[in-house]
Amino acid sequence: MTEIRAIRDAARDESARDGAGRIETRRDPAAEGGDAAGTDLLPHSIEAEQQLLGAILTNNDVYDRIANLVRAEHFFEPVHRRIFDIAAARIQKNALASPVTLKGFLEDDAGLKELGGPAYLARLAGAAISALAARDYAQMIYDYAVRRELIALGRDISERATRIEVDSEPKDQIVEAEQRLYKLSEQGVTERGFVSFLRAVTLAVKSANAAYEREGGLSGVSTGLVDLDKKLGGLHPSDLLILAGRPSMGKTSLATNIAFNIAKAYRRGRRPDGSEGAVEGGVVGFFSLEMSSEQLAARVLSEASEVPSEQIRRGDMTEQEFRRFVEAAKTLENCPLYIDDTPALPISQVAARCRRLKRTHGLDVVFVDYLQLLRGTGKGDNRVQEIAEISMGLKALAKELSIPVVALSQLSRQVESREDKRPQLSDLRESGSIEQDADVVMFVYRDEYYREREKPGEDNLEAMAKWQETMERVHGKAEVIIGKQRHGPIGTVELSFEGRFTRFGNLVRPWQQDGDGF
Template identity: 85%
Template sequence: MTEIATLRSVVPAVAAPGEDALPHNIEAEQQLLGVILTANEVYDRIASLVRAEHFFDPVHARIFEIAAARIQKNALASPVTLKAFLEDDPGLKELGGPAYLARLAGAAISAYAARDYAQMIYDLAVRRELIALGRDISSKAAKVEVASEPRDQIIEAEQRLYKLGEQGVAERGFQSFLKAVTDAVNVANAAYQRDGGLAGISTGLIDLDKKLGGLHPSDLLILAGRPSMGKTSLATNVAFNIAKAYRRGRLPDGGEGAVEGGVVGFFSLEMSAEQLAARILSEAAEVPSEQIRRGDMTEAEFRRFVEAAKALESCPLYIDDTPALPISQVAARARRLKRTHGLDLLIIDYLQLLKGSSKENRVQEVSEITQGLKAIAKELNIPVIALSQLSRAVESRDDKRPQLSDLRESGSIEQDADVVMFVFREEYYREREKPGDHDLEAMAKWQQIMEQVHGKAEVIIGKQRHGPIGTVELAFEGRFTRFGNLAKPWQNGSEGF
């Protein structure tokens, strides 16, 4: 009842002079209540759609609330049983007392129309909430206060609008096993029909796709590694591959969307959008990134660079390089991108640079961030890839391959993630073990090892909820900061890229 009182205080029942009356339909409310009081089983059909606060008349809201409470306890809700609870209700007395309940029941028509009445009551309640939200935004904007920044007001308004728009979408409740099985068969069929047999979005890296089955909607994937291992490069490569392959068409459910590739949102909290674009262009044009930075290119390289830039203009890859973003803003901006351009994959570079609301405890803050990222993945039904730093414990071991225990700051990263992957390049560590030129035997051995590890990288899958763990070998070309498919010896020397 407090929610109703609050709603009534925000949105007056009687419009102020010069304002329009709030949208409502008293007759629809009376008909729905009458049907419920004469046929209690109708309540189960409309309970997921209408709540007490959706009724415009506060007396009707109280009648619905008490009737619902009794029906939920398997007790009868009728004019006679409700009379005892509402005899002293001042609002009901104005309408004629308990006799009003009998009139409601007597005027009720067919139970078949109950769902339509419920839908109308809900729709009108949403309209009233929109009006209330508009007035609230207007009122807050009119008050010029130091503590209330316009940017914060926009984010708050956007969150409230999105929440209002998503009402009822996530409230799925129980579904029959038949429906669940049908959905599972449809996913398997989509994978069977798709090239490469993937259920999710292809990363463009064949061996990684085989191990993961592509990137699945609602999954949170953590991509972790020590500095200089190539986390950002791998994430950028995946983002570029997916955006480049984007093709829109009709989905199996009849809607429109990405049938190949997808729209990618990239939160780059460490690098600027220009630096990230330079990396992608380096990969696409096959011009070393350091040459792009210096402008040190031959005419042929520059022509390739310009051609690659033109080809990439239409790629649906959106970059946000705002530093130190709170997790709430990441969610709000991701929703906005999905609404305006669509969104099939979200990448965050990197997790530790996001901010949570907890200022005292870093572990709690990281936990809030990972839970927030998982919530975004489920809410928007997209895969979310979050990059993460690893602790220095890796450096102190002989075998530098990362493990789940190396994830920094919180066990919640491992707990909330559906997939945890580590990027590891042995070449990086071996380069730093180069012996002196005078030790010829050690130098020969070092050169032999370097030949074996040169241009190779490993993606170690340490956790996967829906599939196997293990290691995927990739090719890595440092000049272009590019990961690719590694050519196997039995593939007759076919190209890795």
Template identity: 70%
Template sequence: MDGNAPPQDGQETQNDPTMALPHSIEAEQALLGALLVNNEVYDRVASLVNEAHFFDPVHGRIFEVIARRIQKNALASPVTIKAFLEDDPGLAELGGPAYLVRLAGASMSVFAAKDYAQMIYDMAIRRDLIAIGEEITIKANAMDVDDEPKEQIVAAEQRLYALGEQGSVDSGFQSFLKAVTDAVNVANAAYQRDGDMAGISTGLRDMDSKLGGLHNSDLLILAGRPSMGKTSLATNIAYNIAKAYKKGVRPDGTEGAVEGGVVGFYSLEMSAEQLAARILSEAAEVESHRIRSGDMSEEEFRRFVEAAKSLENCPLFIDDTAALPISALAARARRLKRTHGLDVLIIDYLQLVRPASAKDSRVNEVSEITQGMKAIAKELDIPVIALSQLSRQVESRDDKRPQLSDLRESGSIEQDADCVMFVYRGEYYKEREKPAEHELEKMASWQAEMEELMGKAEVIIGKQRHGPIGSVDLAFEGRFTRFSDLAQPWQGGPRNEEF
């Protein structure tokens, strides 16, 4: 088929710098010939290549006409596509409609069409890589005040990751057999754990039994009013997962976390040092305000140092960069997964993440952010927990228990999330209803209610795509900002004395 190569592949353009780019004119001719001889080949190559992947633009235009004809259930042959390309100047240079006949006549094997398509695709990806590299070089050399190097790195990472994802040809329709096999593998993982759960354990047994653990590709929203303990609960979960981390060979043969996991924590509100102090307060059982002030006994300080040593190798990574755009957040998560692994991502909190570009309304901005978070969960195949603030309308109701309509910009958050949970502590509200000292009857009633609510919290599951809704009762120790399993009266003792 060398004789059929377009003239521009010959001696006339040997000095053209673009000729150094990876390409195979012969593979392009072979694929087009196979398509013109047998239109059924298109179904085997459509997921791999499109007109943009062809190095020769004339070949790209021929492929586009063939594809459109086949998509309309019409025959694509040298005769039928001739009318659509008669005025094409590029085709005229190659010999006009006779070139189409030569392509079909020189077709050697339709069975090798997918190999030709793969070769064309690979060459196109290589050209794209070269183009991205050149663009990075040009941008890095251009000293633009508004173009920060860090932003250039994020943009380059995004483009490279997007380029890498383009080759996922198996991401379209899959057979029911494959889907069933995946479902059986998930159920088997739960069965191997004695029916415990299929997902990653939060370290809180009652919550695990309701959620079935944290499942890959799920977006979980943890919402609540200020002072309810959202960050504390998220921190507890992060610490529990990282503390339980064990590496090994998974049932599918890959290497990774067999228990617990590597946790990424975006702390957009608190600094990394403040978050670490909270975790150490929980682990060492020393009140966080005493850690900050240094007001610790010798015994407490010893526990604090021992807890710090035991957590040195804990796979918990904290990023406290303020006002991160969702694109940068995704890029950093990809980088963490590539370098250290990543099994769970926690974002504190959703409303502090910036959209990639300014939108005409806050609702559209939040919609882009939640869609971006769901995309991260699916792309990296990990559970993503995003904390969210609630609107003030909760405070105006007699029953302060939150509900889905209380979510700020609730439409997109509620729609994109696989699970929505609310943290509620009745003790916080009841404490603010304390009657005057002289109202003895009211005071007695208030004290009885406070004793009932003291040290308890509720996690209300308002939406769960894969399971039941309801509430989970937890114990809350305000001194250490720690949530744990609540001992029920019929259990006869504490279930989770150790955190």
């Protein structure tokens, strides 16, 4: 310690003789990929880099406060990158990083020799003003690094756009540029680290208070389906909800109904925490990878106007039905439901478009129809790994934007081979990752669909009578089976289903038919 103090004192004396205390550096143009004049034009702060390195070499605990924000490649000066890299490696091994301990690793460094050799390390430590400002310096270094990345990205986009090549379509260049921007934005997502129990408790109390102020209703966004809300408590921020079912069960219809209910109920105002936003319902983003936006809108209008969807598709409507259809369209034209029907979207694009929508119009819930039609980055060796990447990406998106994400999913054919066709968690395709990442897994099941296909022959009167009795019991009914719920009970919720309008609704019980229903 005596030797370090002597070096530091000598460095302070030298700085005092210098007059300004500034440490001069000379950059290596080759390391920056260009000439010195060109690199000088890029945003940077040599002084901030020197202050941060000096603070780390003086007090190694500073590194723990800035490690989740700054990496070696964020430094503009090549020598500073190497100093930070070696210091970080030693600190991570619980070894001391100081001018003396780093000297042996950098004695032969050509860049450091130009700056005065190991004595430059002592000057860095000696010129460090305060460790308290280290986080500010780190943020400044990171911000400048991002600006340089943006400049480089802009130049690359411009250069590629000027080169006219057969295998490089403008549309492909736009997608690639968006993906690179997404990766760049992801670098800024720093780790939140530990949160005190006091803060965690405060957040839990705020959530409970929000539910209490709604008279014991919901802490999340209402689906518009009373029994489902009772089971789920609404759709909660940061949750990934999987809605699965076999073809023709109505999973897209249910998702569309819930999305429409949320958007229709949207009311903006001041929340209990003082922020501005949705106090009822919400702004909905709907990724329809299977159906076009027109087809999806037709489903919503079919429900709102009570005109069968097949009649809308054929244009087979009476004048009164067409008038109802147009009036419903006018009523809902300002509904905050945004549809993206781009096919085969990569998960990175989904995240980027959700951020953009939240920034421009707000965003409270996202629906994805359906999960298996999304694409990963292509780095996975097989489809199971790709699905794992997609489900993890959707969960990360829910947490990042603090919104519920509802993703539809297919079920494997093994459901059809069982006598009881009600789905189970094991029926999910690539179920390992989906089941693990999801906070809620729900299955849509309509017994009526299967019973219709069991109709006996007309000559078997006894079987026909039994079948008709069964059909009367299951007609117009659907089940939402909650197979997993991280924060609540599992079980079955019964809903009504009107196939003509592809509409799910609250099931009226026998004791509610006298006017005391929903």
